[in-house]
Amino acid sequence: MRLPIQINEQSAEPLYFQIEVQLRALIISGTLVAGTLLPSIRELASQLKCSVITIKRVYSDLETEGLLRTKQGTGTYVSLVEEQSRVDxxxxxxxxxxxxxxxxxxxxxxxxxxxxxxxxxxxxxxxx
Known part of the structure; x- marks a missing residue:
């Protein structure tokens, strides 16, 4: 799966922040629905031409927010986001x-x- 995330190398925003904001928006907007399997950390890092550590941080931050969940051995999935949480x-x-x-x-x-x-x-x- 290729995520529609655009990196602006001229931006003052850190790379992880650019990715995190866009991935969060894809989840909150419903573009990525609950249960969607995301690319592996290595795969997304390769697609976006960035560090594995950067993607690991993004996935970790969004998991802490409850937007993602990781199942050991199977991958990282979009969590079910309740409608009120989505609105908030x-x-x-x-x-x-x-x-x-x-x-x-x-x-x-x-x-x-x-x-x-x-x-x-x-x-x-x-x-x-």
């Missing part, structure tokens, strides 16, 4: 992004009206 995690991701947006707007002294206008334009562009 989705909202958490969006709220964090909104908070970052507001902080960026404050830094450049963007007014509330300017921010609302920009946000509405972006929403329309992406047809949300």
């Amino acid at each position: 995690q989705k909202q958490s991701v969006v709220i964090e992004a909104i908070d970052q947006l507001i902080e960026a707007a404050r830094r450049v002294q963007c007014s509330k009206d300017e921010l609302e206008q920009l946000l509405m334009e972006r929403i329309q562009k992406y047809e949300l």
Whole structure:
């Protein structure tokens, strides 16, 4: 299985973080359903051209969050995520992004009206 994960080598974000955020999004969005067998640590590391240690950390972090489960000898699977947990995690991701947006707007002294206008334009562009 090939996961649709894109690495941006120019990003200031650490590699493990980029992978973790994208894999979490695939699980929370339901793109990867419960019971889906993920690539082995070595296989995903090879696909993404990164260290086995990086993928091990990603899988471990997401297992700690309850999004993945590992069965010794058979692999790593997507866990069943309850609907309320899925909603909570989705909202958490969006709220964090909104908070970052507001902080960026404050830094450049963007007014509330300017921010609302920009946000509405972006929403329309992406047809949300």
